Amino acid sequence: MTDDDLAGRRILVVEDETIIAISIENDLQALGCEVVGPVAKLELALRLAQHEALDAAVLDVTIRGGNVYPVAEQLLVRGVPFALASGYSDWALPDNLQALPRLTKPFTKRELEDQVRSLIQGAALRPRTPPR
Known part of the structure; x- marks a missing residue:
């Protein structure tokens, strides 16, 4: 898979630590991904998970408003x-x-890239439900 394979892929980022969120956003954008978010609050993350067209997501387990389990x-x-x-x-x-796939904090740019590539490759094998 090349960077072109990630170009335009919509990745939801849910992270409440600003520095980490910016780092993830920058790393994904450098790969050509379109970042949805990043979002730090459960309510907004859940709305995006329900209604946005998404190719994959990176979810911090503990965010403002609780844990990310309803989004997952x-x-x-x-x-x-x-x-x-x-x-x-x-x-x-x-x-x-x-x-399910995990990124153990702190993770590197390479680990993030490898995980996103793996998610996208695996998604091609599964049927998807469109947003409501």
Whole structure:
């Protein structure tokens, strides 16, 4: 997969730490992705997860307003692939999210790129539900 394969891909970024959010946004834009967000609040993240056309998402587990689990559940329903970003171990996640892709904080630009490429490649194999 080349950078052209990521060009125009819409990636939802949910992250409440400003410096980390800006870093993720810059890294994804450098790959040619279109960043949806970044958003820091659960309510807005959930609306975007429900209504935006998305190719993938990077979700910080703990954000303003609670944890990101309702957003993850919505993305699962829609078939949008995502990675959970967290410094916590798997045991801190609900059972149904433990086997999903993870970015362990702190993660590098290369780890982010590899994860997004993997999400996009895997998405081509799954049917998706359009936004409502």
